Amino acid sequence: MRKIINNDNRIYLFLAGVFIVFAIIYPNFFTSASIKAIMTSCLLPIAAGIGFTVVMIGGNFDLSIGSVINAGAVVAIGEFNRFYKIFGGSDENTGGMVGAWVLAFLFASLIGCGIGAINGFLVAKVKVHSFIVTIGMLTAVTGFVYTYTAGNTLSSKSSVLVELIDKSLVKAPYIEMVTPRFLVVVGLVILFEIVLVKTKWGYDLFMVGSNKEASFYAGIKNESKVFWSFVFSGFTAALGGALFAVSMNAAVPNYGERGMPPLMLVLASTIIGGTVMTGGSGSVVKTMFAVITLQSIFSGLMSMGMGFDAQVLAAGGVLGAVVLYESYSLYRQDLRRGERPALLPEAEEMKRVLKA
Numbered sequence: 193m194r195k196i197i198n199n200d201n202r203i204y205l206f207l208a209g210v211f212i213v214f215a216i217i218y219p220n221f222f223t224s225a226s227i228k229a230i231m232t233s234c235l236l237p238i239a240a241g242i243g244f245t246v247v248m249i250g251g252n253f254d255l256s257i258g259s260v261i262n263a264g265a266v267v268a269i270g271e272f273n274r275f276y277k278i279f280g281g282s283d284e285n286t287g288g289m290v291g292a293w294v295l296a297f298l299f300a301s302l303i304g305c306g307i308g309a310i311n312g313f314l315v316a317k318v319k320v321h322s323f324i325v326t327i328g329m330l331t332a333v334t335g336f337v338y339t340y341t342a343g344n345t346l347s348s349k350s351s352v353l354v355e356l357i358d359k360s361l362v363k364a365p366y367i368e369m370v371t372p373r374f375l376v377v378v379g380l381v382i383l384f385e386i387v388l389v390k391t392k393w394g395y396d397l398f399m400v401g402s403n404k405e406a407s408f409y410a411g412i413k414n415e416s417k418v419f420w421s422f423v424f425s426g427f428t429a430a431l432g433g434a435l436f437a438v439s440m441n442a443a444v445p446n447y448g449e450r451g452m453p454p455l456m457l458v459l460a461s462t463i464i465g466g467t468v469m470t471g472g473s474g475s476v477v478k479t480m481f482a483v484i485t486l487q488s489i490f491s492g493l494m495s496m497g498m499g500f501d502a503q504v505l506a507a508g509g510v511l512g513a514v515v516l517y518e519s520y521s522l523y524r525q526d527l528r529r530g531e532r533p534a535l536l537p538e539a540e541e542m543k544r545v546l547k548a
Contacts, residue, residue: 252418
């Protein structure tokens with residue numbers, strides 16, 4: 193599999209540079225409380241970015257994740273309230289409350305998987321372009337969310353899990369961001385990274401994204417890989433939305449309409465993290481660090497008194513620079529296609545002889 197991006201460590205260097213610059217400009221930037229706030233704000237886009245990266249590695253896009261996040265959020269809160277009432281409606285009934293949350297997360301995950309399955313079927317089997325399919329799904333799911341909530345904000349009838357999900361498990365500086373929600377999201381990142389780089393399924397997906405025709409002749413079931421990549425995307429987006437809603441004790445039908453839309457943040461982070469837009473190369477771990485990088489930039493700009501417009505400008509500038517870099521790398525690679533490095537010294541010697 194040919195290498196497309198030469199600088200594999202660029203996101204780590206970029207993140208280190210961002211921290212150094214803002215630590216110099218704004219000394220309070222690199223405090224334990226600041227780091228925890230940055231990491232907490234990263235958890236939702238990291239979760240959604242896992243599946244989005246998997247889909248993009250396979251050579252497709254899932255532009256419906258913003259609406260799937262909202263669907264997972266409202267279904268988790270709405271179904272918890274429903275089962276909480278069925279099971280007695282009291283925090284003293286611990287078994288009933290736990291059962292209500294388990295069912296709520298199950299329903300939220302299933303709705304995400306179902307949306308992803310529809311996307312995957314239409315892209316893999318019906319052969320409709322992923323851009324068209326997922327834009328249409330975005331509209332359809334948004335309609336479902338508004339119908340489910342009647343356009344209203346849903347609030348949880350119990351705050352027990354809310355108090356626990358973002359509670360620091362380690363009371364020590366700079367690792368206070370280790371919470372139950374943090375562990376779930378990081379666990380998903382590790383799991384999917386292992387699947388991508390250590391399993392045949394992951395290797396096959398990279399092959400599908402690199403060259404669908406070659407992967408087909410190699411005996412890889414392209415349609416299956418594409419289908420399941422969308423299912424995973426729906427699952428991680430919905431679960432991320434559900435976890436976020438629980439942490440906020442509420443779910444709104446229009447999250448992301450004000451401020452930076454989750455889709456744009458995830459898309460920018462995935463590309464900045466090194467996942468190639470044409471497929472065949474990428475990493476969910478690097479997407480995670482790209483999310484942290486962008487959120488660190490946003491936090492630093494806010495600390496300097498700058499508003500949302502500066503955040504959007506910064507994200508666009510970073511994304512534009514990375515896209516230009518990738519375009520230049522592809523251009524240089526195309527120029528060198530067909531060269532045989534072992535013969536280059538002889539070719540240079542022949543040129544000198546002919547000139548003499």
